[in-house]
Amino acid sequence: MARRKALRRGFGAVAVAAAVTTGTVTSAAAAGAQGGHGDGVHGATRAAMAELVRAEGLPGTIAGVREDGGSWSAAVGAADTTTGQPRSPRERFRIGSLTKTFTATVVLQLRAEGRLSLDDSVEKWLPGVVQGNGNDGSAITIRQLLGHTSGLFSYEEDPAMIQRLASPDFLVHRYDTYRPEDLVRTAVSHPPLFAPGTSRSYSNTNFVLAGMIIAKVTGHPYGEAIERRIIRPLGLSATTLPGTAADLPRPHALGYSKLFGGSATPLETTELNPSWGGAAGEMISTTADLTRFYSALMRGQLLPRAELDEMVPAAGGPGLGIGSVKLSCGVTLWGHTGGIHGSSTVALTTRDGRHAAAFNTNADWAEGERALAEAEFCR
Numbered sequence: 001m002a003r004r005k006a007l008r009r010g011f012g013a014v015a016v017a018a019a020v021t022t023g024t025v026t027s028a029a030a031a032g033a034q035g036g037h038g039d040g041v042h043g044a045t046r047a048a049m050a051e052l053v054r055a056e057g058l059p060g061t062i063a064g065v066r067e068d069g070g071s072w073s074a075a076v077g078a079a080d081t082t083t084g085q086p087r088s089p090r091e092r093f094r095i096g097s098l099t100k101t102f103t104a105t106v107v108l109q110l111r112a113e114g115r116l117s118l119d120d121s122v123e124k125w126l127p128g129v130v131q132g133n134g135n136d137g138s139a140i141t142i143r144q145l146l147g148h149t150s151g152l153f154s155y156e157e158d159p160a161m162i163q164r165l166a167s168p169d170f171l172v173h174r175y176d177t178y179r180p181e182d183l184v185r186t187a188v189s190h191p192p193l194f195a196p197g198t199s200r201s202y203s204n205t206n207f208v209l210a211g212m213i214i215a216k217v218t219g220h221p222y223g224e225a226i227e228r229r230i231i232r233p234l235g236l237s238a239t240t241l242p243g244t245a246a247d248l249p250r251p252h253a254l255g256y257s258k259l260f261g262g263s264a265t266p267l268e269t270t271e272l273n274p275s276w277g278g279a280a281g282e283m284i285s286t287t288a289d290l291t292r293f294y295s296a297l298m299r300g301q302l303l304p305r306a307e308l309d310e311m312v313p314a315a316g317g318p319g320l321g322i323g324s325v326k327l328s329c330g331v332t333l334w335g336h337t338g339g340i341h342g343s344s345t346v347a348l349t350t351r352d353g354r355h356a357a358a359f360n361t362n363a364d365w366a367e368g369e370r371a372l373a374e375a376e377f378c379r
Contacts, residue, residue, distance in 0.1 A: 041379060042072045048375035049076040049359070052368050059256055060087035061361040064287025065376065066295050068354055073287065079253035079362065092238055092252050092284050093360045094274065095345045096338025099283040100207045104146050104321020105297060106214055106225045108307040115217050118143035118310065122150075125213045129184060134191040142213065144196050145206040146320035153190035154203035155183045156276070165276065167262040170341065174269065177244045178276045180208050200318065204280035207321075211279025222279050234296055239285040246271045248284065253362040255342020260364065269342040281340060290347040290358040294335055298353030312351070325370075329378035339364050348373055 039046050042065060049061050053076050060077025073089035110116050122130050122145065123137035130137030135152065144150040156165060164173045187205040194201070211222035218225050223241035231239050240249065248270060257269040274282040285293075300308055316324040316332055325348070326332045335348035342362060346369050349356035357376045359369060 039072070039074065042074070042376065044375040044379070045357075045372065046074045046076065048371045049074060052361075052366060052371060053077045056366045056368060058361050058363050058366055060253065061359060061372075062087050062089050062091060062287060063357065063359050063372070063376075064089055064291050065357045066288075066291035066355070071288070071291075081254070081256070087253055087362070088251060089287060090251055091360075092240075092249050092286055093345065093362065094248070094255070094338075094340045094343040095283050095285050095290065095347075095360075096277065096281045096340040096343065097204075098285070098290065098336045098338040098345055098347055099277065099279065099281045100321045101294070101297070101336050102226050102230055102283065103207050103210050103214070103222060103279045104311060105302055106222065106229055107142065107146060107210055108303050108311055108320070109229055110214070110217055111310075112304050112307045116142065116213070118146070122209060122213070125216045126209065129181070129212070130188055130209070132188055135188045140196045142210070143320070145210050145213075147200070147318060148202050148206055149197050149200050150203065150206055151192040151194040151196050151199070151201070152203050152205045152209075153187045153193060154201075155187040155205050155208070158186050158190065161186065161276075165341075166260040168259065170259055170262070170269070171267070174272045174341075175246055176276075177273055178278070180212050180278050183208050183276070183278065184212070204277070207280035208278050214279070226283075230293065230302060234292055234301070236285070236289040236293060239283065239289045239293075241283055242274055243282070244273050244275050246273050256363045257341040258365050259341070266363070272341055274340065277340060281338060287358040287360060290345075291349070291356040294347050294349040294358075295353040295356040298334065298349055298351060298356075325373070327374055327378050329374075331377050333373060333377060337369075344369070346373070348377070350377075 049063060053061055059081050060079060062075045065072045075087040075089050077087055079085045079087045111118055119141050121138050122140045140150045155161060163169050214222040214225050254268055255270045256266045258266050296302055311320045311322060312334055313319055322334055322336055324332055324334050333348040334351060337346045342364055344361045344364050344366055347358040359372050
């Protein structure tokens with residue numbers, strides 16, 4: 001189960017990874033913490049970053065904050081544990097399941113334009129794709145996909161996929177290409193977890209299908225829709241959809257992975273084909289771009305009021321492609337977490353979009369990232 005949660009990386013399931021000795025990490029963290037002059041109100045955040053790296057044996061972590069028109073960034077620890085190269089806030093990294101918020105935003109834009117309804121069935125747009133073994137696309141709505149209430153099995157939990165993604169076999173399969181239709185076929189080879197709408201279970205299959213629906217409605221791949229509708233209008237110049245490309249644009253840190261419990265020894269996994277994540281988890285970004293995106297989303301720059309209210313329910317809890325967390329100080333934040341081999345990310349914002357923060361660790365096994373949010377937002 002630990003492997004499955006790490007591979008899915010939904011909101012609230014934060015995991016990270018590293019490949020260095022405790023001594024090396026502690027030294028790097030101490031160097032980052034000592035360089036915190038001028039942090040002002042963010043001093044506690046830098047200290048929490050250093051403690052996370054030290055306590056969980058991580059290579060390094062970076063942060064970016066956008067608050068009331070100003071910005072702050074910090075880096076702690078190593079981008080390369082062999083050379084000791086320090087991490088930089090400018091680095092690009094894989095964002096994993098944060099991709100889901102981008103995908104959901106496009107679906108809701110199409111709804112605002114009257115091109116689809118959230119109550120449309122999957123079968124209406126993708127006839128015959130979700131059928132068999134008790135699965136019925138005519139009984140599943142787009143709303144249920146975005147809210148993870150479809151009951152569909154998550155394809156990465158298939159035993160063969162676990163072997164490919166969360167065992168040493170990953171090093172053999174890291175450059176494999178996965179087509180969306182093949183991922184869905186793997187999912188529907190399993191019976192549903194529950195009847196649509198009767199419960200909730202986080203599933204990457206939901207968002208792979210959402211990406212396929214975007215393509216069907218627009219006539220273009222879902223990635224083109226994200227680029228045209230979100231990336232270009234917001235000027236997210238460091239945000240990309242790599243498709244099947246295995247490399248990371250520079251500057252970037254090396255990524256370190258324990259294969260989500262499949263390896264006791266951390267391995268360098270920077271290069272990989274992210275098509276297994278697709279519309280559920282393939283994107284690359286930076287902390288600056290992510291805070292700009294989540295802040296703009298909450299400020300209504302990407303969605304009309306009605307669609308934003310659908311995405312972000314007033315009562316909190318799970319939204320559509322986004323989730324909420326209430327901190328110890330009573331502050332409620334919205335955002336998402338994302339994990340993929342060698343990278344763990346969390347981006348959070350207040351509901352008014354005035355205060356947003358993003359953190360990335362170049363590893364996939366950390367569990368203490370909530371402390372970063374507490375330090376940044378509970379002052």
